[in-house]
Amino acid sequence: xxxxxxxxxxxxxxxxxxxxxxxxxxxQGIGDDGAVLAVPAGERIVVSNDACVENRHFREGWLTPEExxxxxxxxxxxxxxxxxxxxxxxxxxxxVPQRWRAKLPAIADGVRDAVRAVGTHIIxxxxxxxxxxxxxxxxIGAARTPLLRSGAKAGHxxxxxxxxxxxxxxxxxxxxxxxxxxxxxARFARPAARILEAQWIAAHGGSSAIDISDGLVGDLSHVxxxxxxxxxxxxxxxxxxxxxxxxxxxxxxxxxELLVTAPALDEREFSARFGIPxxxxxxxxxDRSVVVLDRGRPVEPGRTHDHFG
Amino acid sequence: xxxxxxxxxxxxxxxxxxxxxxxxxxxQGIGDDGAVLAVPAGERIVVSNDACVENRHFREGWLTPEExxxxxxxxxxxxxxxxxxxxxxxxxxxxVPQRWRAKLPAIADGVRDAVRAVGTHIIxxxxxxxxxxxxxxxxIGAARTPLLRSGAKAGHxxxxxxxxxxxxxxxxxxxxxxxxxxxxxARFARPAARILEAQWIAAHGGSSAIDISDGLVGDLSHVxxxxxxxxxxxxxxxxxxxxxxxxxxxxxxxxxELLVTAPALDEREFSARFGIPxxxxxxxxxDRSVVVLDRGRPVEPGRTHDHFG
Numbered sequence: 086x087x088x089x090x091x092x093x094x095x096x097x098x099x100x101x102x103x104x105x106x107x108x109x110x111x112x113q114g115i116g117d118d119g120a121v122l123a124v125p126a127g128e129r130i131v132v133s134n135d136a137c138v139e140n141r142h143f144r145e146g147w148l149t150p151e152e153x154x155x156x157x158x159x160x161x162x163x164x165x166x167x168x169x170x171x172x173x174x175x176x177x178x179x180x181v182p183q184r185w186r187a188k189l190p191a192i193a194d195g196v197r198d199a200v201r202a203v204g205t206h207i208i209x210x211x212x213x214x215x216x217x218x219x220x221x222x223x224x225i226g227a228a229r230t231p232l233l234r235s236g237a238k239a240g241h242x243x244x245x246x247x248x249x250x251x252x253x254x255x256x257x258x259x260x261x262x263x264x265x266x267x268x269x270x271a272r273f274a275r276p277a278a279r280i281l282e283a284q285w286i287a288a289h290g291g292s293s294a295i296d297i298s299d300g301l302v303g304d305l306s307h308v309x310x311x312x313x314x315x316x317x318x319x320x321x322x323x324x325x326x327x328x329x330x331x332x333x334x335x336x337x338x339x340x341x342e343l344l345v346t347a348p349a350l351d352e353r354e355f356s357a358r359f360g361i362p363x364x365x366x367x368x369x370x371x372d373r374s375v376v377v378l379d380r381g382r383p384v385e386p387g388r389t390h391d392h393f394g
Numbered sequence: 395x396x397x398x399x400x401x402x403x404x405x406x407x408x409x410x411x412x413x414x415x416x417x418x419x420x421x422q423g424i425g426d427d428g429a430v431l432a433v434p435a436g437e438r439i440v441v442s443n444d445a446c447v448e449n450r451h452f453r454e455g456w457l458t459p460e461e462x463x464x465x466x467x468x469x470x471x472x473x474x475x476x477x478x479x480x481x482x483x484x485x486x487x488x489x490v491p492q493r494w495r496a497k498l499p500a501i502a503d504g505v506r507d508a509v510r511a512v513g514t515h516i517i518x519x520x521x522x523x524x525x526x527x528x529x530x531x532x533x534i535g536a537a538r539t540p541l542l543r544s545g546a547k548a549g550h551x552x553x554x555x556x557x558x559x560x561x562x563x564x565x566x567x568x569x570x571x572x573x574x575x576x577x578x579x580a581r582f583a584r585p586a587a588r589i590l591e592a593q594w595i596a597a598h599g600g601s602s603a604i605d606i607s608d609g610l611v612g613d614l615s616h617v618x619x620x621x622x623x624x625x626x627x628x629x630x631x632x633x634x635x636x637x638x639x640x641x642x643x644x645x646x647x648x649x650x651e652l653l654v655t656a657p658a659l660d661e662r663e664f665s666a667r668f669g670i671p672x673x674x675x676x677x678x679x680x681d682r683s684v685v686v687l688d689r690g691r692p693v694e695p696g697r698t699h700d701h702f703g
Contacts, residue, residue, distance in 0.1 A: 116543070116620065117475050117620075118472075118543070119477035119535065120441050120442065120471050121438050121439070121540050121542075122438055124438070124439060127428050130433055130439060131431075132428055132429050133427055133428035134487050134518060134532055137532070138523070138524045140525070142522075142643055163426075168430070170428065174441065176441060176442070176532060178444075180445060180447055180528055208441070209441065211443050211530070214450055216525065217489075217525045217528075217529055219526060221487045221530035225439075231426075233430075259506045278438055286600065291511055294427075
């Protein structure tokens with residue numbers, strides 16, 4: 086990655102220059118038509134993008150501007166975690182309406198904090214005027230052997246990282262006109278991308294991974310569909326935040342914990358290393374259906390989380 | 395790049411599945427949290443993104459939905475051309491309001507045509523509901539030695555590809571309530587990313603490149619600022635489309651021809667190979683100012699094109 090290159094005149098460039106100045110050493114290589122990255126021999130690159138649109142993915146009163154930026158970028162970084170990749174750069178496109186313009190520096194601070202949290206850099210940006218605040222983050226990562234959704238096999242165990250359900254519960258509270266529990270709110274506002282955790286899982290035999298952005302059952306269905314297997318989950322094993330029921334957590338999206346499969350993982354070693362639990366919740370099966378059992382009784386799966394509805 | 399991976403249930407996934415089905419073999423590797431790409435040893439990757447927002451970058455009546463998709467993706471691919479990189483994949487994020495939903499397949503057709511035109515693939519997508527149509531395209535390319543803005547040296551010659559000014563003139567006609575000239579409209583609606591041309595230029599000693607998305611003077615200023623040089627351009631040499639004056643072309647953005655510098659390039663070999671002109675328009679100077687001469691008399695540079703105004 087080259088050093089910063091001076092930009093020419095123009096208001097778009099002034100905006101970008103302001104952002105780059107604000108980002109300091111969190112930004113690298115901005116100023117050419119594209120950013121240049123070297124990829125170590127033997128590694129493949131992993132790329133993904135994610136959009137965060139005002140009133141679709143959050144409402145203005147829910148988050149500070151910093152949190153808007155932090156969450157949007159972390160959501161995209163979480164895709165790299167799901168692939169077991171380490172981030173090597175972030176491109177950030179922001180469509181800014183006039184009424185958000187004064188908050189753009191604070192949003193950019195959140196972007197900076199999110200890339201710093203995972204040790205990567207902002208390598209490109211595209212500010213545009215708009216009527217609606219929309220952030221589109223592209224993440225570039227590298228991995229020797231990326232974790233795919235398609236690697237689960239019948240008999241592999243199903244695990245989740247962390248405690249589920251907090252972010253969705255915060256949204257429920259906001260939508261009801263209330264204030265969410267502080268811990269639940271924090272998981273929505275400043276989620277963590279499980280980058281290092283995923284690399285550990287990949288190195289310890291993980292066979293598939295996905296982040297739980299669409300809800301546990303929905304995302305498990307993606308994995309089983311891609312892998313050509315089914316899965317059985319035991320409801321009482323699903324790890325939840327205080328104030329959340331396991332049933333609510335089944336379909337709670339908006340969070341970035343990982344759902345992984347593996348022949349076997351050492352939960353204690355994981356939690357000793359990362360300070361969050363890794364919990365065995367079920368097993369992959371040969372019959373291609375996803376079943377959740379509540380003390381042996383199958384529970385009806387509900388609707389999955391859907392940003393396009 | 396792996397083959398398509400089945401997705402799970404949900405309306406967002408249905409939308410993505412529809413797009414992927416429509417794209418056919420123009421899409422590859424969609425369905426995991428990220429797309430995986432191999433980078434040949436000795437090459438670096440080049441990444442960039444570009445936003446296209448309704449009523450900022452185009453108006454609904456100007457373009458067919460196919461052209462909206464084609465132009466948005468080509469604008470991003472043009473950044474790879476400016477870097478002398480060959481495309482290895484495209485990520486496409488689309489924020490779709492309800493009133494555009496029925497046109498999404500046609501927009502997607504234009505996206506497919508644009509990636510096919512340069513021999514690459516759509517490797518990821520992110521559809522989201524919104525109030526405003528906004529397309530954010532991320533392009534990933536590879537190059538052994540990317541062309542930067544910073545390589546121009548005093549004494550290097552300044553060239554442009556193609557004929558300038560058509561797209562901006564089409565916008566002038568639309569904004570005046572008229573219909574643009576067909577050839578000018580076509581350059582706006584279905585621009586070409588000069589991918590192969592740029593690779594030829596890089597292989598023949600090109601020292602810097604930029605695409606003329608912000609106008610010739612504005613983009614030349616980016617190059618000279620990054621390179622620590624100035625430039626002198628002769629107005630009468632600026633190649634223009636029929637119906638456009640060289641003066642208008644100086645500040646006409648919205649197009650994706652390349653501005654390049656090099657010790658010397660063979661214009662005839664270039665045009666014989668690519669069917670478009672390569673025109674010598676001036677020279678880099680040591681004094682750091684950008685001057686346009688009209689028969690020896692300096693012309694005042696005007697405002698540069700600015701999407702953020």
